[in-house]
Amino acid sequence: MASVALINPPPRSGTYRHQPYMPIGLAYLAAVLERAGHEVKVLDCMALHKSFNDLKSELSSIKPDVVGITSMTPIVDSALEAASLAKEVCPESIVVMGGVHPTFMDEDILKKSASVDVVVRGEGEHTITEIVYACSRGVDFNGILGITFRDGNKIIRNPDRPFIEDLDSLPRPAFKYFPIERYRVFGRRILPIVSSRGCPYQCSFCVTSRFFGKRVRMRSPEKVVDEVEWLIKEHGADAITFYDDTFTYSKERVEKICEGILQRGIEVPWDCQTRADRIYPDLLKKMKKAGCQVITLGVESASQNTLKAVGKGTTIKQNEEAVKLIKDAGISVVTSIIIGYPGETLEDVQRTLNFLKRLKPDDAYVCIATPYPGTELYNLVKEKGWKMIEDWSKYDTLTPVFENPLINGDELLELRRKFYDEFYSVGYIFRQILKGSFYNRILARIAVNHIIWRLRLAF
Numbered sequence: 309m310a311s312v313a314l315i316n317p318p319p320r321s322g323t324y325r326h327q328p329y330m331p332i333g334l335a336y337l338a339a340v341l342e343r344a345g346h347e348v349k350v351l352d353c354m355a356l357h358k359s360f361n362d363l364k365s366e367l368s369s370i371k372p373d374v375v376g377i378t379s380m381t382p383i384v385d386s387a388l389e390a391a392s393l394a395k396e397v398c399p400e401s402i403v404v405m406g407g408v409h410p411t412f413m414d415e416d417i418l419k420k421s422a423s424v425d426v427v428v429r430g431e432g433e434h435t436i437t438e439i440v441y442a443c444s445r446g447v448d449f450n451g452i453l454g455i456t457f458r459d460g461n462k463i464i465r466n467p468d469r470p471f472i473e474d475l476d477s478l479p480r481p482a483f484k485y486f487p488i489e490r491y492r493v494f495g496r497r498i499l500p501i502v503s504s505r506g507c508p509y510q511c512s513f514c515v516t517s518r519f520f521g522k523r524v525r526m527r528s529p530e531k532v533v534d535e536v537e538w539l540i541k542e543h544g545a546d547a548i549t550f551y552d553d554t555f556t557y558s559k560e561r562v563e564k565i566c567e568g569i570l571q572r573g574i575e576v577p578w579d580c581q582t583r584a585d586r587i588y589p590d591l592l593k594k595m596k597k598a599g600c601q602v603i604t605l606g607v608e609s610a611s612q613n614t615l616k617a618v619g620k621g622t623t624i625k626q627n628e629e630a631v632k633l634i635k636d637a638g639i640s641v642v643t644s645i646i647i648g649y650p651g652e653t654l655e656d657v658q659r660t661l662n663f664l665k666r667l668k669p670d671d672a673y674v675c676i677a678t679p680y681p682g683t684e685l686y687n688l689v690k691e692k693g694w695k696m697i698e699d700w701s702k703y704d705t706l707t708p709v710f711e712n713p714l715i716n717g718d719e720l721l722e723l724r725r726k727f728y729d730e731f732y733s734v735g736y737i738f739r740q741i742l743k744g745s746f747y748n749r750i751l752a753r754i755a756v757n758h759i760i761w762r763l764r765l766a767f
Contacts, residue, residue, distance in 0.1 A: 310444040311347040314338055317383060317390040318353040320701065330491045331533075332551065333407065333432070334378055335481030343479050350491055353390075355490035356423050360393055360677060367398045374440050379407040381680050387625045388421050395423035401491040406432045408519055409700075412682030414456035418463050426457040429518060431472055432504075456474050471521045475505060483543055494753050495745065498632075499545040503532045503565070504552045509583070510619045512684035513646060516553050520670045524557050533568035538763050540576055546644060547746055548578040555580035559591050565599035577601040577746045584622045584630035592637035598710055601747045602670070603634050604642040610663030611656045614649050619684070624663070630669045640670040640747055648712060649677040657720065661727045670740065671751050672731060674724050675705035720728045732758040 312552035316331045330354060338348045349370055353363055354529060367375070375394040378385035387410075391403050405426035412419055414427040416474050426449065428435045435454045442449055449457045454469030463633060472478065485498070491497060504526040507516040539545040556562050579602035587605075595603075607627040608620050614623060634641040646655045679686040680703060689696060689710045697709040708717030740752035 309345050309347060310440050311370065311375040312341050312349070312374045312376060312440055313367060313370055313394075314348065314349075314350045314376045314378075315363070315390055315394075316354050316378055317386040317605070318358055320386050320389065320658055321712075323598055324592070324721070328378070330483070330486065330500050332481050332502060334376075335483055335486065336433055336483075337376060337436050338480060338482035338485050339479040340437050341440060342482055344437050344440070346730055348482070348485060350451075350485035352486055352490075354668040355487050358740050359754075360389060362392060364393050364397055367387040367394055371398055372401055374402045374404060374443055376404045376406065377434060379405060379409050381409040381700050384409045384700045388417070388424070390528075391421055391423040402439070404428060404439060406436070406437065408515055408610045409517060409681060410570065412515065415463055415465065418456060418458055422653065424458075426455050428455065429454050430469060433472065433478060435469055440721055442639065442762045444526060445691060450608040470523065471506070471523075473525065474676070475527045481537055485518075485708075488543055495751055496546040496750070497544055498547045498549055499539045499543060500549050500551050501539065502531070503527050504557065506661075507553045510604075510684075511620060512618045513680075514553075515680060515682040518682055524554070526558060526561055529561055529564035529568055530563050533572065535552065535573070536569065536576070536578075537574060540574065545576060546577055550578065552580065554582050556582040556591060559588055562591060563594055566594040566600075571614060575599065579603065579747060581606070584626040587633050589637070591635055592633060594637060595715075596637050596639050600639055600640060601745045603636070604673075605630055605669075606644045607631070607667075608644070608646050609649070609652075609656070610660040611652065614646075614652055614656060614660075615726045618646065619651060628667065631669060640743070640745065640751070642671040642673065643667060643669040644673040644675065646675050646677050646709060647724065648715050649685075650692070650712065651714070652712075653714050654719055654723070657715070657723055661723060664727070672727075674727060676708055676720060676724070677710075678705050679710055689755040719761055727757060729762060734759075 314334045316338055317333060334350060338350055340654045341348050351363060351366055356453045365476055370755050376392050387405060391405060394401060401423050401516055403423055404426045405417060405424050410427045411429045417424055417427055426439060438452045449455060453467055456463060456465045504524050505520040506524045508522050508524060510517055536548055539548060545558050576599055578599050581604035584605060609615050610624055638678060644658055645664065646658060653756050701707050708720055737752045737755045740748040
């Protein structure tokens with residue numbers, strides 16, 4: 309048996325701090341390691357507001373055999389600092405880094421940080437188990453698929469690991485190791501569930517199809533409903549959020565999930581995300597009846613040229629019709645768009661923002677095009693020779709991070725600001741309150757916070 313510390317690193321000073329979210333990837337790793345008989349400790353520094361000094365103290369006390377650190381692009385520098393700290397206080401520990409950013413920047417991370425011993429690429433459940441086993445038995449890493457590791461002065465990149473075919477074979481995420489009370493949104497506990505992995509679509513701004521594969525692997529409806537029930541009974545979930553990229557990819561499976569929820573008398577609000585071409589009127593009715601209160605829809609743009617450029621595979625008309633169908637079913641709709649994509653002009657951006665105003669969604673994510681490593685957008689920007697900001701913490705979809713000959717970054721930010729100032733109006737707040745659902749009340753609170761924030765900036 310080995311001891312393993314799994315870390316969601318602290319944010320660095322001066323970086324954007326968001327509402328703590330459950331790092332479900334770490335929860336799955338904790339579950340498989342526990343099942344393998346290892347001693348697990350999770351340090352979600354983000355949720356617990358722990359500093360690097362706090363983390364240092366914790367690691368000094370635990371002295372784990374293996375330290376696993378998760379990282380997305382905006383927090384990779386924090387993750388590297390955590391790795392350095394881990395090596396300092398536990399020099400004999402094997403430091404492993406995983407997550408989306410390390411998957412596609414594996415060699416770069418190992419070159420930058422002598423503190424990181426191994427990078428896990430892609431799904432980590434089977435890989436981390438083999439790494440910990442190898443460490444506990446004194447075996448080398450040469451036979452472990454899906455890793456890049458340091459061997460003396462060499463960096464070795466082993467072949468990719470096949471995707472996990474049977475997701476039902478994985479244990480439930482081990483939420484017991486996490487500070488559940490910290491994952492609240494305006495006082496309500498919203499817990500995540502993953503019912504499928506993979507995406508057959510090739511959107512140029514997204515890494516999902518490369519990280520989880522181009523084929524959708526789905527858990528059985530019964531297992532999904534079992535887990536929903538477990539989240540409520542064991543962890544006191546007030547609401548459930550499905551992390552699937554396209555929840556309604558299989559209409560038949562979602563119908564069975566809804567039927568299972570209704571048959572068991574489960575009454576909890578939930579939300580999901582999907583695409584315009586996977587919206588079905590009859591399915592929406594079942595989803596509404598089973599507790600679905602919000603659907604997030606990636607409409608991306610009101611420019612067909614941009615939709616084509618990003619490889620979305622949908623049309624403006626499909627997006628408009630999908631929003632209407634969701635509203636007609638009595639479900640709130642949140643739209644997500646991308647502005648500032650290569651080739652777009654300010655006129656294109658304004659057209660998309662005007663399109664959102666016509667759609668009148670219950671909420672809107674206005675994301676600035678961000679070239680994350682592993683995406684086609686990243687490759688495109690590099691091929692064009694456009695400068696990219698080297699500070700990864702700015703890769704938050706709120707900040708322009710690459711030069712665009714057609715759009716000035718400040719102008720882009722100003723258009724985004726004006727949109728939200730108009731969107732989050734007093735009338736909007738009252739409309740959301742009157743709708744009365746769990747999620748609509750949250751949306752009203754978000755709007756209130758935005759207005760307060762804008763007023764503070766003015767004085």
